[in-house]
Amino acid sequence: MKLDRIAEPWGSRTPYGPGETWPTRVDSYLADGLTEADVDRWVQSATILHSNGDGLDIAVKDEKIVGVRGREVDRVNHGRLGPKDLFGWQANNSPDRLTRPLIRRKGKLVETDWDTAMDAVVNRTKELLDEQGPSAISFYTTGQLFLEEYYTLGLIAHGGIGTNHVDGNTRLCTATAAAALKESFACDGQPGSYTDIDHADVIALYGHNMAETQTVLWTRVLDRLAGPNPPKVICVDPRMTPVAREATIHLAPRPGTNVMLMNALLHEIIANGWVDDDYVSAHAVGFAELEKRVADYPPEVAAEVCDVPAEQIREAARIIGHAERLLSTVLQGFYQSHQASAAAVQVNNVNIIRGMLGRPGCGVLQMNGQPTAENTRECGGDGDLPAFRNWDNDEHIEDLAKVWNVDPMQIPHYSSPTHLMQMMRYAEQGSIRFMWVQATNPAVSLPELARIREILSQDRLFLVVQDIFLSETAQLADVVLPAATWGEKTGTFTNVDRTVHLSDKAVEPPGEARPDLDIFIDYARRLGLEDKDGQPLVKWSDAEGAFEGWKECSRGRPCDYTGMSYAKLRGGSGIQWPCNEENPDGTERIYADGKFWADPSYCESFGRDMVTGAPLSETEYKTLNPSGKAVLKAAEYLAPHEIPSQDFPFQLITGRTLYHFHTRTKTARAPQLQAAAPEVWIELSAGDAADRKFTEGDLLEITTPRGRVEARLRISGIRPGVAFLPFHYGYWDTPGGHGPGKKEGRAANELTITDWDPVSKQPLFKTAAAAVRRIEKAKGRSSAAPTTTGSAPVAGTPPQTRGGAAAEAGEALTAGGRR
Amino acid sequence: MKLGMAIEELHRSENDLTSTLLAMSDRHKTDHEVFYVTRDIAKWSREHVAELARVGRDYGLDLDPEAKDDPGFVASLRQKSSELMGRRPEPGLLLLADLRHLHRQAAGISLDWELLAQGAQAAKDRELLALSERCHPQTLRILRFANAKLKEASPQVLAS
Numbered sequence: 001m002k003l004d005r006i007a008e009p010w011g012s013r014t015p016y017g018p019g020e021t022w023p024t025r026v027d028s029y030l031a032d033g034l035t036e037a038d039v040d041r042w043v044q045s046a047t048i049l050h051s052n053g054d055g056l057d058i059a060v061k062d063e064k065i066v067g068v069r070g071r072e073v074d075r076v077n078h079g080r081l082g083p084k085d086l087f088g089w090q091a092n093n094s095p096d097r098l099t100r101p102l103i104r105r106k107g108k109l110v111e112t113d114w115d116t117a118m119d120a121v122v123n124r125t126k127e128l129l130d131e132q133g134p135s136a137i138s139f140y141t142t143g144q145l146f147l148e149e150y151y152t153l154g155l156i157a158h159g160g161i162g163t164n165h166v167d168g169n170t171r172l173c174t175a176t177a178a179a180a181l182k183e184s185f186a187c188d189g190q191p192g193s194y195t196d197i198d199h200a201d202v203i204a205l206y207g208h209n210m211a212e213t214q215t216v217l218w219t220r221v222l223d224r225l226a227g228p229n230p231p232k233v234i235c236v237d238p239r240m241t242p243v244a245r246e247a248t249i250h251l252a253p254r255p256g257t258n259v260m261l262m263n264a265l266l267h268e269i270i271a272n273g274w275v276d277d278d279y280v281s282a283h284a285v286g287f288a289e290l291e292k293r294v295a296d297y298p299p300e301v302a303a304e305v306c307d308v309p310a311e312q313i314r315e316a317a318r319i320i321g322h323a324e325r326l327l328s329t330v331l332q333g334f335y336q337s338h339q340a341s342a343a344a345v346q347v348n349n350v351n352i353i354r355g356m357l358g359r360p361g362c363g364v365l366q367m368n369g370q371p372t373a374e375n376t377r378e379c380g381g382d383g384d385l386p387a388f389r390n391w392d393n394d395e396h397i398e399d400l401a402k403v404w405n406v407d408p409m410q411i412p413h414y415s416s417p418t419h420l421m422q423m424m425r426y427a428e429q430g431s432i433r434f435m436w437v438q439a440t441n442p443a444v445s446l447p448e449l450a451r452i453r454e455i456l457s458q459d460r461l462f463l464v465v466q467d468i469f470l471s472e473t474a475q476l477a478d479v480v481l482p483a484a485t486w487g488e489k490t491g492t493f494t495n496v497d498r499t500v501h502l503s504d505k506a507v508e509p510p511g512e513a514r515p516d517l518d519i520f521i522d523y524a525r526r527l528g529l530e531d532k533d534g535q536p537l538v539k540w541s542d543a544e545g546a547f548e549g550w551k552e553c554s555r556g557r558p559c560d561y562t563g564m565s566y567a568k569l570r571g572g573s574g575i576q577w578p579c580n581e582e583n584p585d586g587t588e589r590i591y592a593d594g595k596f597w598a599d600p601s602y603c604e605s606f607g608r609d610m611v612t613g614a615p616l617s618e619t620e621y622k623t624l625n626p627s628g629k630a631v632l633k634a635a636e637y638l639a640p641h642e643i644p645s646q647d648f649p650f651q652l653i654t655g656r657t658l659y660h661f662h663t664r665t666k667t668a669r670a671p672q673l674q675a676a677a678p679e680v681w682i683e684l685s686a687g688d689a690a691d692r693k694f695t696e697g698d699l700l701e702i703t704t705p706r707g708r709v710e711a712r713l714r715i716s717g718i719r720p721g722v723a724f725l726p727f728h729y730g731y732w733d734t735p736g737g738h739g740p741g742k743k744e745g746r747a748a749n750e751l752t753i754t755d756w757d758p759v760s761k762q763p764l765f766k767t768a769a770a771a772v773r774r775i776e777k778a779k780g781r782s783s784a785a786p787t788t789t790g791s792a793p794v795a796g797t798p799p800q801t802r803g804g805a806a807a808e809a810g811e812a813l814t815a816g817g818r819r
Numbered sequence: 820m821k822l823g824m825a826i827e828e829l830h831r832s833e834n835d836l837t838s839t840l841l842a843m844s845d846r847h848k849t850d851h852e853v854f855y856v857t858r859d860i861a862k863w864s865r866e867h868v869a870e871l872a873r874v875g876r877d878y879g880l881d882l883d884p885e886a887k888d889d890p891g892f893v894a895s896l897r898q899k900s901s902e903l904m905g906r907r908p909e910p911g912l913l914l915l916a917d918l919r920h921l922h923r924q925a926a927g928i929s930l931d932w933e934l935l936a937q938g939a940q941a942a943k944d945r946e947l948l949a950l951s952e953r954c955h956p957q958t959l960r961i962l963r964f965a966n967a968k969l970k971e972a973s974p975q976v977l978a979s
Contacts, residue, residue: 135979164974415971425850429908431979609960612856614967638862641855754851 006803030067053495082215099511143370146491148546154380173369179760192363199361207333240717256640262346264302274321276355283594325361444730484509613758696796697778707750
């Protein structure tokens with residue numbers, strides 16, 4: 001059967017009931033009218049344009065990728081794929097791919113060879129190491145490389161060069177997930193499993209528009225909702241998202257008030273005695289403090305601050321309080337908001353005090369945004385050390401030094417690794433003078449773009465960009481390294497629920513493009529990085545070797561990979577870590593029986609102060625939690641830093657749409673996806689539009705003290721007083737190239753504020769005060785916002801989002817599915 | 820009975836701490852976390868000032884419940900000069916000096932709360948004891964913030 005998957009992003013229903021197995025449904029798309037009979041071979045991989053980790057096979061014909069098909073056997077997706085997976089692979093074949101290294105000569109980027117490019121990078125590194133030392137060198141990586149690459153990068157940066165400045169763009173998408181887990185469980189590691197959806201009777205989604213961020217996971221929820229005894233759904237989101245439309249209760253708080261709302265929910269749960277006292281006394285510390293704190297937050301107070309009816313808060317709390325199997329999920333609506341970690345931690349608190357962890361249907365999914373973000377976190381590619389080692393525990397450092405065969409002093413651990421926003425600040429001040437950016441696009445994705453462009457354009461900063469396209473950031477670089485991407489190299493990656501997939505190489509990369517791993521190893525060899533015995537620091541030369549190295553590094557740690565191998569990952573389904581001798585088939589749920597990785601000598605983190613972000617000392621943590629229980633951390637509500645004023649009356653939030661990924665470098669090069677959401681738009685509520693006599697398609701100017709953007713109006717189901725801009729749209733496909741040029745801005749981040757959560761260091765994209773004014777009437781034009789998603793219109797009649805014949809994808813229902 | 824004196828002294832110190840935090844915030848506008856966190860935690864010392872003024876009445880004191888504020892133009896001048904210096908390395912050293920000062924000041928106030936709590940116990944003043952038990956932990960959090968920030972910021976300033 002064929003289905004227009006742009007018009008129907010979640011495909012057909014295959015209903016199922018609680019405790020049943022989710023039926024399979026195999027989705028596929030082949031280009032140019034090819035059929036499966038035309039395909040030369042299928043190569044195993046998983047999806048990369050979101051964090052869900054759906055197993056798929058890549059179709060190859062004449063040594064080119066020609067399509068994809070979901071893997072029916074995979075535990076994550078049971079054969080399904082989302083629109084970005086079905087169509088996004090076409091970007092691999094784009095004629096815009098970088099095929100040769102580029103170097104800046106007389107102000108212009110010109111083609112060069114690998115030796116010249118790498119020598120430039122290595123020589124600058126050496127000069128700066130001689131002149132200033134490792135504090136001059138920084139690496140800004142991504143959530144899109146493979147495990148093997150992050151681990152190698154972490155080794156080179158921390159163990160070889162000895163710099164503390166390593167972070168990923170996971171800082172923007174998943175830093176708060178990690179931080180919240182570290183606060184509550186003293187260690188990263190996802191408590192829940194996707195299969196909890198099969199069992200839950202209540203699913204609460206906090207700031208998580210799952211329908212657009214993880215379409216296949218949402219399909220699983222939709223299938224439960226269509227089946228017998230469906231779960232109740234609670235949605236916290238200021239927008240009328242597809243999740244909100246399916247919700248039993250939809251709470252739409254004012255942006256910046258999440259902690260207030262969470263404290264009111266906890267207040268109700270505790271005041272009504274819906275606490276699992278036995279679980280709490282056996283497995284958690286901090287309940288008295290939490291109870292005392294939330295006593296000050298009755299629903300009436302929250303109703304005022306959040307502008308949500310107290311009765312709705314009570315009803316939501318009642319549903320959560322009576323849940324028998326509660327699954328809670330959290331994403332950017334919390335992570336990119338004011339008091340991000342404090343709010344996300346309160347979600348953990350709900351599950352802890354209700355004793356809802358480690359059993360089927362009882363879990364927390366602190367989500368990620370990107371496909372390999374989990375690996376950035378666990379391999380030391382972000383502001384963490386490999387395998388969740390604690391930078392503040394000398395024994396962990398010694399252990400890591402032993403694995404790497406380096407002097408412990410070589411590994412910086414005088415404070416937690418430098419986070420991205422601080423790295424930008426050091427570059428602004430001139431003490432970071434070398435920045436190597438991989439597979440990400442800070443010139444579009446970071447807040448307050450005018451400032452970021454200034455920092456990245458400085459002559460005194462040597463900027464290396466490793467990417468597959470000439471992104472906005474690459475255009476500012478001194479050296480551009482052309483990389484191979486998914487399908488062109490082998491490696492593994494891990495999704496939100498700890499499922500590890502192998503992604504095999506299907507085809508050769510274009511031109512001289514090289515796998516990121518090869519580039520890192522080449523850098524280490526040219527730099528002459530050695531261990532303490534004078535042997536090469538990086539002991540492997542291919543992905544499988546790196547994986548074997550990583551396994552040793554992970555031995556005995558929470559994210560134990562020692563029971564896996566490429567052979568074991570090939571064929572079949574994905575495997576969830578920890579996977580070791582005791583758990584040879586992986587581990588579906590961690591924290592069963594209330595056992596945590598929180599022992600002071602074992603844990604990854606001693607936690608931080610929820611307001612100041614100051615790390616707790618080992619002594620403080622030992623006093624608080626001597627026997628390694630879960631930690632209930634209370635948080636006071638603080639007002640957001642930028643609040644609406646007469647001049648800037650709206651609260652601006654930014655976010656994503658179903659059809660695009662990050663800064664569109666790939667998805668805009670897939671025709672079906674680009675056509676579904678071709679241009680930036682702004683969303684306002686019907687009331688706010690009526691007050692100003694705005695109609696669908698009017699061209700508006702949006703301003704904040706940082707900048708201005710123009711966008712056409714979509715009147716959507718967003719709450720009054722809030723404006724929404726998608727963040728995907730930059731300048732690479734405009735005459736401006738890397739910035740607005742003489743044209744008006746269209747990147748949402750022209751407007752956002754430089755401010756971050758002090759605990760997770762995640763920048764805030766959902767709290768800025770903005771003004772809007774009309775600069776041109778619609779005159780029959782509509783905004784380009786999709787009608788199928790959170791941007792669905794509530795006024796006017798813009799054209800429906802359809803993909804037509806070009807977007808028809810195969811759907812094989814194998815278990816009696818119905819529409 | 821010298822408790823009144825102790826309250827008055829602490830009221831003055833908390834007032835100074837508010838000014839220190841706000842001035843520090845303005846001076847480091849381009850160090851965004853310092854800018855915002857110092858403002859957030861200045862709220863605590865502000866509340867301490869108000870609370871001390873309230874209990875001070877029981878001891879015949881007439882203390883201002885409002886923490887004194889710098890005139891707006893001083894703050895904006897500090898913010899402006901911070902922005903002008905934003906691309907230069909010197910503010911790094913200034914930040915270390917400011918954090919060191921903040922640490923010393925908060926440490927002094929922490930001791931003062933300790934003294935007040937001891938005195939309150941001796942005088943069997945439950946309200947005063949409860950007040951110091953409520954406020955002292957926040958002063959300690961300010962102290963730890965200064966210490967942690969100093970630890971985090973100093974390597975880059977000193978080794979570059």
